[in-house]
Amino acid sequence: MDSGPYQPVAxxxxxxxxxxxxxxxxxxxxxxxxxxxxxxxxxQARRRILEKLRTLSAEGALPAGEEGVLNRIKFVESLSAGVDGAVxxxxxxxxxxxxxxxxxxxVESQCGRDAVIASNSSGLSPTAIFERIASPDRALVAHFWNPAHLMPLVEVVPGRCTHPNAIRRVIDTVGQMGKRAIVVHKEVPGYIGNRLQYALFRExxxxxxxxxxxxxxxxLAAELTLGRRLGVTGPFRTADMGGLDVFEAISAYLFPTLSAxxxxxxxxxxxxxxxxxxxxAGRGFYPWPDEEMRRMDGARERDLIRRWVQDRDASTDE
Ligand SMILES: NC(=O)c1ccc[n+]([C@@H]2O[C@H](COP(=O)([O-])OP(=O)(O)OC[C@H]3O[C@@H](n4cnc5c(N)ncnc54)[C@H](O)[C@@H]3O)[C@@H](O)[C@H]2O)c1
Structure with a gap:
């Protein structure tokens, strides 16, 4: 089936x-x-979408009106209406x-036979997720990051039975949505992004x-050191640029002291x-009074929008 840009997504x-x-x-x-x-x-989903569209509009990141985008989304309570015609x-x-x-x-009993079926699981095994369906060859994990409309990468994780064709179609579809996709070749809990995130969180x-x-x-140490560079160079490029001999020497004395x-x-x-x-809940590692919540939510969203626009402009220049 055609996975072209005007085919519905559920x-x-x-x-x-x-x-x-x-x-x-x-x-x-x-x-x-x-x-x-x-x-x-x-x-609630409709309200949240509208709020995000208004923020995009206020930041000058939405060329056409909000209504046009909102009208493309059909909000449905019946599963069969949800999956109807979706590629x-x-x-x-x-x-x-x-x-x-x-x-x-x-889902499988109600969707079209050609639809690719994806789970946005944060780290569960796709082989396990799809072990009870009859057609696991067309099923896989497509792990979007939050907030999905602004985060540029999707981790694609095939299960043991996934056909390469399903992988290709998901990569094409998320690519048309302006996302880069990486394929995770082995099923490991948490895939790649969450493993890296939780290694840092544990330490x-x-x-x-x-x-x-x-x-x-x-x-602050994470934001103003690693954080500044990580958007440009990941761990391996950073190590190459710093000198692998240096990274090896530091790894040798540091690894035994890191949290296990x-x-x-x-x-x-x-x-x-x-x-x-x-x-x-208004409290975690930090207190979260309303004003602080608004300040941080706004700061993070504006920064993500700025980068999203940069990526979008760069891809249209290519
Ligand atoms: N929140 C994140 O940052 C994040 C990031 C990436 C992936 N994920 C993954 O995405 C998935 C959804 O997470 P979320 O944070 O959007 O969850 P959520 O709780 O915000 O939303 C879940 C939605 O699922 C539906 N739902 C709720 N209970 C249900 C039920 N019993 N049966 C069927 N549907 C039900 C409802 O529409 C509900 O709004 C999870 O697998 C999660 O691990 C979450």
Missing amino acids: VLGAGTMGHSIALAAALAGRPVRLWGISPEDLA LIVEAIPEDLAHKQAFFCD AQYLLEQGVASAADID GREPGGELRALVSQGAVGEK
């Missing part, structure tokens, strides 16, 4: 990821069906293996618990058990 699950994946596809001109579990779920189906329901397995049996927690520095200073913790850190556990789960 997004199943209308939460944090679902609404922003739907927006990414609609911004690229695709007709989108966004499925949610209830009218309230869908109404790519992206699932974004909660990260629960048994639940995803059962959900995909329903950050360890430094905090050892009293090496405050959470704010550990954040096998569980979430004590401070993290304590915060979660007190309900201090971060921004959404």
Whole structure:
């Protein structure tokens, strides 16, 4: 089946990821069906999409009107209407293996035979996710990052049965949505991005618990050192540019001292058990009064929009 730019995409699950994946596809001109579990779920997704479109517009990043993009998204409560005619189906329901397995049996029974079926899992095995469906050859993980309309990379993770054709079609479709795709050749929990992210998070927690520095200073060290460079050079290019002999010497004395913790850190556990789960609860490693929430959300979104526009302009110049 044609995976061309005007073929519909279905997004199943209308939460944090679902609404922003739907927006990414609609911004690229695709007709989108966004499925949610209830009218309230869908109404919230619609509000969040509209809010994001208004921010894009206020930042001068949306050439045409907001309505045109919004009108490409059909908000549906019936799964069969959601998957109807879709060439790519992206699932974004909660990260629960048994639940995803059962959900995909329903999806498969209602979608077209040629549709590629993708899960936006953050790190579960695609072979396991799709083990109960009859056609795992057309199924795989397509891991978008949050917020999906602005983050430029998708990790494509085939399972044991995935056909190369499904991989190619997902890469083409997300490419048309302005995303770069990388293929993860081996199924490892967390794929690549989350493994790197959690390696850093584990060490950050360890430094905090050892009293090496405050959470704010550990954040600053990451933001103003690695963070400044990471958008330009990843770990291997950075090492090449710094000198592999230097990186080898430092690795030799540093690796034995790095955290090898096998569980979430004590401070993290304590915060979660007190309900201090971060921004959404008003308290986490930091206090999150409303004003701070607005300041940080705005700062991060504006920075991501600036880079998104840069990427978009660079690709149209090519
Ligand atoms: N939040 C992130 O930063 C992020 C990033 C990348 C990938 N992911 C992955 O994306 C998926 C969705 O995460 P999210 O953060 O958008 O979750 P979420 O809780 O914000 O949204 C989940 C959505 O799934 C639907 N849903 C809820 N309960 C359901 C049920 N019992 N059965 C079927 N559908 C149900 C609803 O539409 C709900 O809005 C997960 O697999 C998650 O690991 C999350």
